[in-house]
Amino acid sequence: MNRSWMNLPRVSVDYRNGVETFLDFAFANASQEDRILCPCKKCGNINWHIREVVQEHLIVCGFVRGYIKWIFHGEITPRRASSTSNSTDPLNSHHRSHREDDMEGILRDVFNMHDYHQSVREDCDIGVNDSFEMGRSGCHEEPNGEATKFYNLLDEMNEQLYEGSKYSKLSFCIRLFHLKCLGGWTGNSFTQLLEFLGEMFPFAKIPQSSKDMKKVIKDLGLGYEKIHCCPNDCMLYWGNRKNQESCHVCGKSRWMNRDVENVSEEDVEARSRKKPVKIL
Known part of the structure; x- marks a missing residue:
């Protein structure tokens, strides 16, 4: 299906006709109680709306960046078509069309997007008629910090690890980082593994070091803070x-x-040699 209209000005007739095509497809394949996930830049496939609201959002603010494959609206990739062909539940088909690791669900949880209902009209201070009459390109305000992080991670979620892979760059990083935590690997050993994988599979988008890996997933809130504690678990320092x-x-x-044990606070070198008995 030709999607070149998605890059056209939102005031154009072809773009508006394309939006109608999308709405017809989405409501035929992935609607629940006459609502679908809104793929506009503000909702980001998080909020459910009726057709009229989704149409307005897409004309005012446009589609979320990079949403060419309509995986949240019933479009199934060829490799998964056979596993979902017998399903009659559009919601189940929608979820099974996602990658197996459910990166979308992770992003929802991280950014608490389940109850995000801020109005596009309030944020943009512009209506559909205003957009057409003034010839504007839609909402001109930049997303806030959290939304920017969400869109960046959404890009990583949609970027394949390599051509033809069923895993994204983001899911690869999360799974490998999970193994690092479970196995207690050091940062140096983790970097050595990444360098080896990069040499063996140069065509894959594999981070080059532990630091680079953390940059990819830092916005998921996977950091931690070390707190000294009593060896008998009586207290935390x-x-x-x-x-x-x-x-x-x-x-x-x-x-x-x-x-x-009793070195002064000013003696940094001595304090650096102090090793806690137990750390949380």
């Missing part, structure tokens, strides 16, 4: 107790090396 040297419950030392 946290809040107003973060500078204590021993547990106030059982009296166990916070440190493995007692020789440097």
Whole structure:
């Protein structure tokens, strides 16, 4: 199906006719209670709306960047067509048409998009008629910080690891980073693995180092903070107790090396040699 109209000005007749084509397809294949996921730049395939609202959003703000394959609206890739051909439930077909790792679901959870109902009219301060009369290209305001992160990750979600792969660059990074955490791999060993994979599969979009990997998935909130704790799990060295040297419950030392237990706060070098007995 020719989708070149998606790049045309939103005030053009061809674009509006294309929107009608999309709406006919989406409501025939992926509607629930006369609503579909709205693929406009503001809703980002998160919010469910009736046809008239989706039509207005697409004319005012346009489609979300890179949404050429309508996977959220019933379009099934050839490799998965056979597994969904017997389904009569459009919602199940919609979800099965996604990649197996459900990156869309992850992004929804990370950005708390399930209850995101901000109005496009309020954000853009512009209506459909205004757009046509003034010849504007639609909503001219840039997305906020969280929306920008969401769109960037959406791009990563839609970018194949290599041509023909069923996995995206984002899903590859998340799965491999998960293995790193489960196996307790060091940053250096993880970088060595990535370098090896990059040499073996130069055609794949594999990050070159542990640092590069973290850059790809940093907006998913997968970071962590280390907190020292009592070896007997009595307490955390946290809040107003973060500078204590021993547990106030059982009296166990916070440190493995007692020789440097009582060094001053100014002695940075000595403190750097102090190793906590246990870390959360």
